[in-house]
Amino acid sequence: MKLKGKSFKYGDNVNTDEIIPARYLNSSDPDFLASHCMEDIDPDFVKEKNAGDIIVARKNFGCGSSREHAPIAIKAAEISCVIADSFARIFYRNAINTGLPIIESPDAAADIQKGDELEVDLDGGTIKNLRTKKTFSFEPMPPFAQEIIQAGGLMKYVMKDKQE
Amino acid sequence: MAQTITEKILAAHSDREEAKPGQLIKARIDLCLGNDVTAPIAIKEYQKAGADQVFDPSRIALVLDHFTPNKDIDSAQQCAQVRFFARDHQIEHFYDVGQMGVEHALLPEQGLVLPGDCVIGADSHTCTYGALGAFSTGVGSTDLAAAMITGQAWFKVPEQMRFIYNGKRGKWFGGKDIILFTIGKIGVDGALYRTMNFTGPVIRELPMDDRLALCNMAIEAGAKNGVIEPDEITKEYIKTRAKREYKLYESDSNALYVATYEWDITGMEPQVAFPHLPSNSKPVSRAKEIKIDQAFIGSCTNGRISDLRDAAEILKGNRVDRNVRCIVIPATQEIYRQAMKEGLFDIFLDAGCAVSTPTCGPCLGGHMGILAEGERCIATSNRNFVGRMGHVKSEVYLSNAAVAAASAVTGRITHPEEVAK
Numbered sequence: 001m002k003l004k005g006k007s008f009k010y011g012d013n014v015n016t017d018e019i020i021p022a023r024y025l026n027s028s029d030p031d032f033l034a035s036h037c038m039e040d041i042d043p044d045f046v047k048e049k050n051a052g053d054i055i056v057a058r059k060n061f062g063c064g065s066s067r068e069h070a071p072i073a074i075k076a077a078e079i080s081c082v083i084a085d086s087f088a089r090i091f092y093r094n095a096i097n098t099g100l101p102i103i104e105s106p107d108a109a110a111d112i113q114k115g116d117e118l119e120v121d122l123d124g125g126t127i128k129n130l131r132t133k134k135t136f137s138f139e140p141m142p143p144f145a146q147e148i149i150q151a152g153g154l155m156k157y158v159m160k161d162k163q164e
Numbered sequence: 165m166a167q168t169i170t171e172k173i174l175a176a177h178s179d180r181e182e183a184k185p186g187q188l189i190k191a192r193i194d195l196c197l198g199n200d201v202t203a204p205i206a207i208k209e210y211q212k213a214g215a216d217q218v219f220d221p222s223r224i225a226l227v228l229d230h231f232t233p234n235k236d237i238d239s240a241q242q243c244a245q246v247r248f249f250a251r252d253h254q255i256e257h258f259y260d261v262g263q264m265g266v267e268h269a270l271l272p273e274q275g276l277v278l279p280g281d282c283v284i285g286a287d288s289h290t291c292t293y294g295a296l297g298a299f300s301t302g303v304g305s306t307d308l309a310a311a312m313i314t315g316q317a318w319f320k321v322p323e324q325m326r327f328i329y330n331g332k333r334g335k336w337f338g339g340k341d342i343i344l345f346t347i348g349k350i351g352v353d354g355a356l357y358r359t360m361n362f363t364g365p366v367i368r369e370l371p372m373d374d375r376l377a378l379c380n381m382a383i384e385a386g387a388k389n390g391v392i393e394p395d396e397i398t399k400e401y402i403k404t405r406a407k408r409e410y411k412l413y414e415s416d417s418n419a420l421y422v423a424t425y426e427w428d429i430t431g432m433e434p435q436v437a438f439p440h441l442p443s444n445s446k447p448v449s450r451a452k453e454i455k456i457d458q459a460f461i462g463s464c465t466n467g468r469i470s471d472l473r474d475a476a477e478i479l480k481g482n483r484v485d486r487n488v489r490c491i492v493i494p495a496t497q498e499i500y501r502q503a504m505k506e507g508l509f510d511i512f513l514d515a516g517c518a519v520s521t522p523t524c525g526p527c528l529g530g531h532m533g534i535l536a537e538g539e540r541c542i543a544t545s546n547r548n549f550v551g552r553m554g555h556v557k558s559e560v561y562l563s564n565a566a567v568a569a570a571s572a573v574t575g576r577i578t579h580p581e582e583v584a585k
């Protein structure tokens with residue numbers, strides 16, 4: 001799958017309270033959650049983002065709570081993927097389970113600045129920064145994660161497994 | 165091969181001789197947990213998948229603790245959804261207002277998690293139960309939905325880290341201080357994807373409430389789980405609580421660790437984590453000029469009876485500063501009743517504190533003590549992220565219960581010694 005979009009850049013340890021503040025957790029409606037996505041760290045994010053844009057951050061993206069509302073909010077905000085140095089483990093799991101592509105690439109995350117145009121090839125494992133004209137390769141997701149994504153998410157995977 | 169307690173538990177739950185770091189395994193779970201924030205999404209996924217039966221109604225715990233007693237219509241709707249699901253599926257361990265407590269205080273107290281268990285919860289602080297010698301980790305709602313159907317979960321066997329604590333623990337230095345100190349040293353991703361094995365002479369003598377507070381915050385270092393080998397203190401704790409079989413696992417002495425840290429805690433001061441990360445921890449004396457507007461004593465980290473006793477010891481015969489709101493929230497009904505019996509509520513009320521029914525409340529900025537712009541709170545909870553307890557320009561400092569109580573009295577962050585009589 002090929003993705004194309006402009007980047008929104010953040011630093012280390014972007015936590016789930018910043019991705020979607022707890023005060024909105026009394027709802028699980030994706031569009032409502034998307035309308036408050038990144039609100040406390042970047043109030044302009046919701047106004048400025050377009051479908052297909054890409055969030056880029058440094059170490060430990062998605063740390064904090066286990067709320068699946070975080071990847072749901074990002075996905076419903078029509079962000080096509082998240083690139084970071086590393087991800088917090090529950091966020092990583094939740095992203096796979098809900099079908100939000102995530103990429104670990106410290107080199108790309110260091111190079112990319114806010115507003116850069118990016119091209120990502122998920123299957124080929126490359127990220128291209130059109131501004132710096134640099135290309136970065138990344139490790140595809142582990143096979144089990146790909147199986148889950150191919151099945152269409154954890155639930156479909158599990159139900160298929162159960163019937164066999 | 166020599167193995168740690170986590171590797172042994174994961175091996176036993178996936179019917180294999182051994183579990184090696186990096187392996188992907190499907191493990192049977194002994195209990196799965198959801199709350200009023202995460203269960204509604206799990207239930208939606210469960211229904212979308214067309215499931216109509218859970219794997220075992222006695223192995224699922226649903227606890228309505230975050231926005232309860234309901235703070236608004238939306239949270240009431242979410243709770244109603246979980247309530248109907250629990251009724252429909254005859255979920256044995258469903259806890260509603262009147263029985264519920266903050267989940268990670270409630271489950272161990274009620275004997276629902278036991279040594280040797282493999283537990284997942286759709287809540288990041290599910291790692292708390294490692295204090296009992298269980299493998300226990302936080303997952304997302306979809307994982308919970310899948311586990312409710314199959315009784316299984318996927319894991320990547322985590323790499324093992326070891327933390328050894330030597331020396332003598334000071335009177336006001338508890339489990340919370342050990343973990344704040346540790347996260348301060350290794351950072352909020354210092355144990356990412358890994359297991360934190362807590363050990364050494366200090367841990368062997370650490371009371372269970374402190375062990376629970378310690379393991380509660382393993383996730384704040386990014387860990388998959390934290391664990392303490394079960395011993396006499398563990399057995400004493402579960403003696404009257406366990407209603408099913410359990411197994412005590414030990415780590416082999418020659419087990420492999422990717423990193424080992426060793427510290428002497430003799431003479432260490434209570435720790436305070438400055439905004440906006442749990443890793444910004446410093447000795448309390450370095451925080452002493454910081455004025456506060458609120459003190460919150462409660463949560464799944466430090467809302468247990470020993471925390472309330474510590475707070476009461478400080479507050480007895482003292483008054484909360486007139487510029488401070490001090491909010492005390494016992495973590496469960498049982499703790500609430502015990503505190504009442506011991507006369508702790510009189511001490512709190514005489515001092516000018518507000519005492520609430522169990523709830524997560526202000527810990528996650530839900531209700532019962534939200535901060536205004538520019539306000540500062542010292543809290544016994546586990547996260548001090550931007551906006552965690554209210555306005556984005558408010559600040560949260562993390563500490564143990566004695567420090568929070570002493571600070572409530574003086575109006576600025578204070579070492580308990582300064583106030584204790």
Ligand code: SF4
Nearest residue numbers: 266463464524527528
């Ligand atoms: S007390 Fe706070 S950290 Fe603990 S379960 Fe509740 S919201 Fe989460």
